Amino acid sequence: ALASKFGVDLIAYEGGQHLIDDKTKRDDQHPNDLFYAANRHPNMGVIYKRLFEGWKQAGGKMFVHFSSPRTYNRFGSKGTKEYITQPDKEAPKHLAIESFIKSNPCWWNGCSSPVTTRTQKPAVRTTTELSVINGDVPRPQPNTPDEKTDNMVANIPQLSAPATTPAPSTRATGPGNNVITNIPQLEPLAPQVSSWSRPILVALSNPPQEKYVFGNKAVSLRARDPRDPFSQASGYQLRTVASGRIDGSRDLAAFWQSSWDSNNFYLRVAVGDDRLVRDSEFNWQDDSIEIFIDADASMGQQYDNYNDYHLLYRWRDRSLRLGKNSAMLAIAHQAEHIQGYYVLTLSIPWNSLHARPRIGHRIGIDVHVNDDDDG
Structure with a gap:
């Protein structure tokens, strides 16, 4: 009707x-x-x-x-x-x-006709040509000379290599000057930023336009190169302040990227902080990163003890920790610590997440950064 x-x-x-x-x-x-x-x-x-x-x-x-x-x-x-x-x-x-x-071969008027109409087919265009027509900035095609010269941060000023900083002093805990003994051994500081982390640190200083965001939904692109899974990956700046205050981007800034292939889910978080502190018994009380993963985006009210995870990493810790309610997770990580920055890179097998990768798969990710300026 x-x-x-x-x-x-x-x-x-x-x-x-x-x-x-x-x-x-x-x-x-x-x-x-x-x-x-x-x-x-x-x-x-x-x-x-x-x-x-x-x-x-x-x-x-x-x-x-x-x-x-x-x-x-x-x-x-x-x-x-x-x-x-x-x-x-x-x-x-x-x-x-x-x-x-x-x-029921045909039941309405005009459904079929004895006259055959030949129409002109639309011109075949490449994705690059279509992107120009639509007003988008075309990306070079995979495995072409243009792709090798394409630089995702070419228009962003490059960082100079930071200098090494000494390890933070150990803090006493009260009467008798008793030293906290259960803080893990420190990871060494890098003398300079590696080529692996340089792009994300540059983007951290001047984040690019986040074009692949729909409401609260970010897009994780499939990795083109298994040796560099973050090449061409979309990047997102952390913008929400859960509590406290931030005195400008020099006080605290954070940026994250993700990608995936048939074997692993890749996640990288970079943090810029003008004062890095590591002196507390609990890692979340210091400068640290917390990552929450809901591998099937079920969005339950409680941890399901199956594929809901809570990961914690403190600046210059040698290992990751799991939250007390997190499911167990086999995970490889790499951390870099430079003056004023630290970068955490995770490689998580899909079978550890109890998930099967495919285009369109939804996964819940919540990235938190804790900033300890006063010890």
Whole structure:
């Protein structure tokens, strides 16, 4: 009725009916097995037939339904088939679609015509050409000479190599001048910033435009080069002050990047601080980084003891620590400590996160930086 009121056709684009439970964490977790069985049951074909018949009776015209063959999993059973060569008799949804098309080849005026119209195909353009037309700044194509000369921070002033600073003095804890003994041994200071961390430190001083942000959603791009997973990675500046105050960017500034490939999730955080302090028993009371990861973006009210993680790293600590409520996590990390800066780089295997990487996968990340200026 609404389509008729406006004089337009009623058409549909359908991705596939299926059943899903957003709270499940594993493919084999109940009730996912029941959902898979329901999608394979012949009655699913009956339901599809009713769907198409109802569409026709409602005055619907073109109905586009993509087959999208894929293995059924906890994220859904969208495909009409589970794999391309699956026999039709084992795929009730696909069989119902073919049966309806055969029985209803065309039912509305203008659906078909004996006249064949030849239209001119649009010009084939490269992504670079399209980006110019759209007004975007084109990126060089992968593995081309232009890509090698492209510099993500070419328009940002380069940093000079910082000088080494002495280790902070140890603080006494009270009467008797008792020294805290459970602070881990210090990591050494780097004499100068490495080529690995130079781009993010430059971006920290003058952050680029964050074009890949939608509301509170940042985009993590797939790594092009496994030897440098952060090349071309999007970067984001920490802007929210949870408590206290920041007296300008020299007092505290932080910047993070992430990327991924089929094996690992990569995360890098850089912190600039005019006064770096490390003298407390608890690492979160000193200059430190806290990272919260919700690997399946379930956004539960409590830690699920499965793939919710809380990582803590204090300036010049030799190791990472996990929060008391965090699930266990196998993780490789690298830290660099330079005058006024420290950079933490993480490489986390996907199997440790109990997640399977794919384009469009959502992951919850919360990066906090603690600033201790007064000891």
